[in-house]
Amino acid sequence: MESLNFIQIDLVSGLYLFVVGFVGGLVSGFIGSGGAFVLTPAMMSLGVPGIVAVASNMCHKFPKALVGALKRARYGQVDVKMGLIMGLSAEGGVLTGVHFQELIKQRFGDIGSNLYVSVAFVLVLGIVGGFVMRDTIKTYRAGIAEEEKPGRLALWVQSVRIPGTMVYFKSIDASVSILFTIPLGFATGLLAATIAVGGFIGVPAQIYVLGLNSLMASATELVIAFVMGLGGTIKFAWSGYVDIRLAMIILAGSLFGIQLGAIGTTYVKPFVIKLVMGVIMLTVMVSRALVIPVYLSQLEILAPMDPGTMSLLKSVSFLVMILALALGAGIIVTALIQGRRAARVEAARDALTVTAKPIA
Amino acid sequence: MSADVQNFHDFRKTILWGILSIGLYALLWIFEKEILTLTTHGRWLFIVPVAIAFLFSFVHGHFTAEFWDSLGIQAKK
Numbered sequence: 416m417e418s419l420n421f422i423q424i425d426l427v428s429g430l431y432l433f434v435v436g437f438v439g440g441l442v443s444g445f446i447g448s449g450g451a452f453v454l455t456p457a458m459m460s461l462g463v464p465g466i467v468a469v470a471s472n473m474c475h476k477f478p479k480a481l482v483g484a485l486k487r488a489r490y491g492q493v494d495v496k497m498g499l500i501m502g503l504s505a506e507g508g509v510l511t512g513v514h515f516q517e518l519i520k521q522r523f524g525d526i527g528s529n530l531y532v533s534v535a536f537v538l539v540l541g542i543v544g545g546f547v548m549r550d551t552i553k554t555y556r557a558g559i560a561e562e563e564k565p566g567r568l569a570l571w572v573q574s575v576r577i578p579g580t581m582v583y584f585k586s587i588d589a590s591v592s593i594l595f596t597i598p599l600g601f602a603t604g605l606l607a608a609t610i611a612v613g614g615f616i617g618v619p620a621q622i623y624v625l626g627l628n629s630l631m632a633s634a635t636e637l638v639i640a641f642v643m644g645l646g647g648t649i650k651f652a653w654s655g656y657v658d659i660r661l662a663m664i665i666l667a668g669s670l671f672g673i674q675l676g677a678i679g680t681t682y683v684k685p686f687v688i689k690l691v692m693g694v695i696m697l698t699v700m701v702s703r704a705l706v707i708p709v710y711l712s713q714l715e716i717l718a719p720m721d722p723g724t725m726s727l728l729k730s731v732s733f734l735v736m737i738l739a740l741a742l743g744a745g746i747i748v749t750a751l752i753q754g755r756r757a758a759r760v761e762a763a764r765d766a767l768t769v770t771a772k773p774i775a
Numbered sequence: 776m777s778a779d780v781q782n783f784h785d786f787r788k789t790i791l792w793g794i795l796s797i798g799l800y801a802l803l804w805i806f807e808k809e810i811l812t813l814t815t816h817g818r819w820l821f822i823v824p825v826a827i828a829f830l831f832s833f834v835h836g837h838f839t840a841e842f843w844d845s846l847g848i849q850a851k852k
Contacts, residue, residue, distance in 0.1 A: 421811060474824055478832030486840070490850060648825060655817030657824045659810060663803060663831050670832070670839040678843060681850040758851050 421467070421658050428461050432661065433668035435740075436475070440669030442743045444483050444676020446692045447636030448614020450669070451476055452699060453740050455611055456733060458661060467658050470651035472611065474662035477644030479669045484637035486677040492630050494586035497621070498638025500593060501600035505613060505639055506646045508604020513650075516608065523714070530710035535609045536703035543619050544696025550623075551689040563685050569626030586631040599624060600639065607643055614640065615696055622689075629688040630680055679747050682754025691743045698739035705732040789845045792838035799834055 422428075435457045439450025451472055458468035487493055520528040554563075565573070565587070577592040584591060599620040607613030614636045621632035651657055680688070705728050712720035803810060814824040843849070 421815070474828055478828045478836075482832050482836040482839075485836075645825070648828070649821055652814070652821035652824045653817055655815040657814060659814040659824045659827055660803060660807060662824070662828065663800070666828070666831055667800065667835060670835050671842070674836075674839045674843050675848065678848060678850050754851070755848075 421660075422462050424660055424664070429664050431461070432457065432664045436665035436668030437672040438668075438740050438744045439665075440479055440483075440672025441676045441679075441747055442672075442691070442695065442740060443479060443637070443640075443669070444486070444673035445633070445679050445747045446614070446676075446688055446695075446743075447483075447618050447633035448612050448640055450672070450740065452610060452612045453736050454665060456736065460733070463658070463661065466651075466656050467661075469611070470648070470656035471658045471661040471665070473644055473647040473651055474657045474659065475665040475669060477641050477648055478666055479673055480637045480640035480644055482670055483673040483677055484634065484641055486674060487634035487637060487680065490634075490677070490681055492634035492680065493638060494584055494627070494631060494635045495638060496582070497584050497586055497596070497625075497627075498635045499642065500582065500596050501603065501617065501621075501635075502639040502642025504597040504600030505604030505607065505617070505643045508601040508606075508613075509608045509643055509647060510604075511601075512605040512608025515605075526710050526713045530707065530714065532609060533703045533707050533710060535606075537700050537707065539606060539610070540615060540696040540700035540703075543615060544693055544700060546623075547619055547689050548693035548697060551686055551693050554686045554689070563622075563628040565626030566623055568624055569622075572624055573626055584625075586628075586635065587626045589626070591625060595624065603639060604643055607647075613643060615692075618692060629685040633680070633688050633692075675751070676747060679751040679754070682758065683750045687746070687750050691746050694746065695739045695743040698742060699736060702732045702735035702739060705735065785841070785845055789838070789841040792834065792841050796831075796835045796838040799831055 435454060439454055441450070443450040454472045454475075455465075455468045458471065459465060463471070484493055484498070488495070516528060516531075519531050523530075569587075572595050573587065573589045573591055575592055575595075576590075577594055580592040580594050581590040582593055582596070583589070599617070603613035603617035603620065605613075606616045614633075617639055618629075618632045618636050621627045621635060622629055627635065648657065708717060709720060709725045709728050711717040712725070810827075813820060814827070816823075
């Protein structure tokens with residue numbers, strides 16, 4: 416193993432990681448994933464080597480996902496069978512994705528690798544995030560925010576019968592061929608190995624292709640994240656890359672967040688989950704799009720860029736990424752406060768009705 | 776059991792899990808060098824960081840659940 420520099424952690428950097436972990440956990444508890452993308456750059460901004468940052472992120476992710484999945488299973492939102500089948504196929508996607516990353520790094524170096532990751536971010540988040548956002552707006556405008564039904568694609572997938580491959584899933588009360596779930600899990604893992612958040616494919620795939628509702632899909636994603644995170648941690652820990660101190664400090668904050676995010680799902684209408692996901696995906700897309708010209712210029716595909724402009728674009732990109740997380744967290748906290756207020760009013764009204772009921 | 780007694784039990788549970796959680800983080804801080812050496816050794820010792828992560832998630836996970844509960848922030852029934 417190459418000699419790695421494990422940083423000194425002082426109070427300020429510890430608090431910084433705790434807070435970022437808390438916000439990341441809040442988002443993960445609510446939408447099933449999406450909190451991890453900011454942690455790797457956050458650790459690297461403290462001087463943590465890239466591979467240690469990725470490994471430590473992975474090591475905080477699987478226990479966080481486990482706690483979140485157990486919590487949401489208590490609310491009846493998790494399809495364990497779906498999560499395990501997709502999680503195992505996601506492991507295959509992670510291994511392929513890592514191998515692909517290594518090939519790109521060997522051929523085009525660090526800049527080429529950064530460019531590949533940023534382009535993947537923009538394409539996937541632009542297409543999937545745009546679709547999720549459009550669907551959210553459509554659902555809201557149509558006034559059907561209370562209930563979600565499987566779309567045409569999901570109904571077709573549920574109608575296909577391939578003997579020997581059918582598995583019953585309680586979340587959709589239907590059997591689906593694993594020839595559909597395996598590629599979806601694989602794509603989730605592939606994305607996780609590329610941009611650190613497989614859920615940006617995993618959750619929409621479960622909603623639009625398999626027909627789960629947003630609550631079940633986001634909760635089941637936590638099982639997938641647990642399986643992927645555990646596999647990834649073993650892989651990195653085998654090579655000694657995990658900084659357990661960093662992972663456990665982030666976990667300290669993220670477990671507070673994931674509990675709150677999971678509680679939040681019981682107060683909101685299902686479309687709010689899609690709203691948070693869409694807002695985060697599109698904002699992160701803008702963040703990554705900002706740095707693409709920097710990498711293109713470094714690869715001499717575009718004209719050379721002034722170092723000051725490069726540094727400015729990178730800083731703005733990082734700030735927009737933090738803004739994405741803050742926006743998501745803001746929507747969740749607002750929805751939680753409003754939901755609790757509405758529940759209190761409803762409970763008071765019920766109590767009044769019971770009191771006012773005439774004695775027969 | 777009255778609501779006050781129940782609240783006291785819940786509060787005591789939160790404090791106990793909190794003390795355990797702080798204890799684990801204190802150990803991580805006190806034995807920082809030894810733990811870092813052990814967890815970055817690699818190969819079959821991969822089990823050490825994985826076991827630490829499971830242990831922290833169990834203890835701190837209980838504490839954080841009890842924490843929000845004791846503040847009255849609970850799931851909608």
